[in-house]
Amino acid sequence: NGANVAAAAPPVVHYYLNNLTTTTDPVTNRETVLILTPLARFYQGYWDNLAALSYPHDLISLGFVIPKGRDGNAANSALQEQIQKVQQGPHKKRFASITVLRQDIENPLQSQSEHERHKLENQKERRAAMAKARNSLLFTTMGPTTSWVLWLDSDIVESPHSLIQDLAAHDKPIITANCYQRYFDKDKNAMSTRAYDYNNWVDSPTAQELAKKMGPDDVLFEGYGSMATYRSLMAYMVGKDGNMDPNREVELDGVGGTALLVKAEVHRDGAMFPPFSFYHLIETEGFAKMARRLGWKSYGLPNYFVYHFNE
Amino acid sequence: NGANVAAAAPPVVHYYLNNLTTTTDPVTNRETVLILTPLARFYQGYWDNLAALSYPHDLISLGFVIPKGRDGNAANSALQEQIQKVQQGPHKKRFASITVLRQDIENPLQSQSEHERHKLENQKERRAAMAKARNSLLFTTMGPTTSWVLWLDSDIVESPHSLIQDLAAHDKPIITANCYQRYFDKDKNAMSTRAYDYNNWVDSPTAQELAKKMGPDDVLFEGYGSMATYRSLMAYMVGKDGNMDPNREVELDGVGGTALLVKAEVHRDGAMFPPFSFYHLIETEGFAKMARRLGWKSYGLPNYFVYHFNE
Numbered sequence A, B: 001n002g003a004n005v006a007a008a009a010p011p012v013v014h015y016y017l018n019n020l021t022t023t024t025d026p027v028t029n030r031e032t033v034l035i036l037t038p039l040a041r042f043y044q045g046y047w048d049n050l051a052a053l054s055y056p057h058d059l060i061s062l063g064f065v066i067p068k069g070r071d072g073n074a075a076n077s078a079l080q081e082q083i084q085k086v087q088q089g090p091h092k093k094r095f096a097s098i099t100v101l102r103q104d105i106e107n108p109l110q111s112q113s114e115h116e117r118h119k120l121e122n123q124k125e126r127r128a129a130m131a132k133a134r135n136s137l138l139f140t141t142m143g144p145t146t147s148w149v150l151w152l153d154s155d156i157v158e159s160p161h162s163l164i165q166d167l168a169a170h171d172k173p174i175i176t177a178n179c180y181q182r183y184f185d186k187d188k189n190a191m192s193t194r195a196y197d198y199n200n201w202v203d204s205p206t207a208q209e210l211a212k213k214m215g216p217d218d219v220l221f222e223g224y225g226s227m228a229t230y231r232s233l234m235a236y237m238v239g240k241d242g243n244m245d246p247n248r249e250v251e252l253d254g255v256g257g258t259a260l261l262v263k264a265e266v267h268r269d270g271a272m273f274p275p276f277s278f279y280h281l282i283e284t285e286g287f288a289k290m291a292r293r294l295g296w297k298s299y300g301l302p303n304y305f306v307y308h309f310n311e
Ligand SMILES: Nc1nc2c(ncn2[C@@H]2O[C@H](COP(=O)(O)OP(=O)(O)O)[C@@H](O)[C@H]2O)c(=O)[nH]1
Pocket: A037, A038, A039, A040, A041, A065, A066, A067, A103, A106, A107, A108, A114, A117, A118, A129, A130, A133, A152, A153, A154, A155
């Protein structure tokens, strides 16, 4: 009598962390992937690519964290609709499980326009809020059977269907794609692409010097002329030295979170997204630094792309 | 047909963090508590007190993390035996769920004797390993419905049955009992008690000065004559100013993990146990500092006791 046995014995579960592998062939080895997305706005392109991932969906769990308030409600409704379709559709397309976390706070920025989001004076508060959102999602969804965590922003509207396999194949503790953006080039009267995510970088002596002069709570932000760091940005390493190999790897000191694959053991050791100044870094950039302190290195693929929505 | 429905619709679950309360009356408000124990050795006294907790067991989940190797195997066997008994015993005594995590590493110290554990030269490696064990346990067991996390060491062999209610009643983000040890006083030819956990403290200018002179990876440890910090130790605040009130609260800058109640939102924001030098602090003491950076204060109850095993 299965039902009675279940009721009679509350779950006692054993997990052996040394049975949890993270290999270059995670599909064959049936490694579970947790895809985590902080979701302030819903984008259909994001969802379509997620649903089209060629990694076996029964090995994928999804987690979302959505802010309180009107925008959050709208994002949540749009997400629900798509979840319904996929989870009631063909078995092969269904994900193993989905968790939606509604925050008890609103997004700290009134306007979510790209212009407002990227103002320097808004960065510290905004990135701290993002970090807390990522942490609450991570701490509440990662389980004892999670092998990999893929951080994927909701405004990544174009990504390869083999994203997970492609990134995992490099066997790195932390690895990121290069995040670009499509736009209409008026001069050329044609579509083109440009760098979007400046958080993937190799550190510089200038940035180190800037940091030394800062107060303990001050944070260095990348991509602001008023605070030139002279770090080497992965965004600008595309095709460097004539190398267009999508498998080309570079070691990074700071990473962004747009499409970032992390071995779960890195998070399990304690690596999270500092919502405070950590070596004058915050959020995903602070995460790379914290992971490094735990002995884990970060890498990026300058010639392997995902694309950010363009307003 | 319940079974088919379950198979047909993989779990999609919504959680509203603002419905998750942490109040002074957690029993009435049906708040869930996750009790987490890093377990290198099993002690019957620990288990008996756990099983005797008056907090409703259906609101309690247990999580253990056990090192690899012979000692870990022995601790695991002893634990299994007790779990079997409780979870198959009277319904009212059963816990909601139990997770046992086996680490893929051994305890870094060959000998687990109190003497070996407490040698200064062993502290950094030992505390870093403890921190990682705590983090992996926390990151993999905390769920979206956890209101409180109680950290309880496996060698706390005596604790009040109302431990959870007593600590929660103070409505603090982080609060700890005072950890003492019973021993036989040869001079008096009678049993007596003495301070055990020195990690609960109020910071001092001396400690701050010591920290300033340290290298970036160096860590300050409390309770070592060769490194006198002149911090105010909660261990020595018992009955201070004639106040024996068990409800007396003191604000702390560092905490230990022997019997520590934490609101889950503190961890959810990202507060973990740094396995590296964080402001020259590590593990539970580093946790208090990290939580403080996130805006959460720590407190202790100098006149409210739990007792540590005595070898
Ligand atoms: N839960 C949550 N998600 C957010 C918040 N702010 C932004 N996001 C999401 O976090 C990711 C990164 O934020 P975004 O504003 O796109 O950063 P940017 O592209 O660097 O300007 C996106 O997936 C957003 O939808 C927030 O306050 N809470």
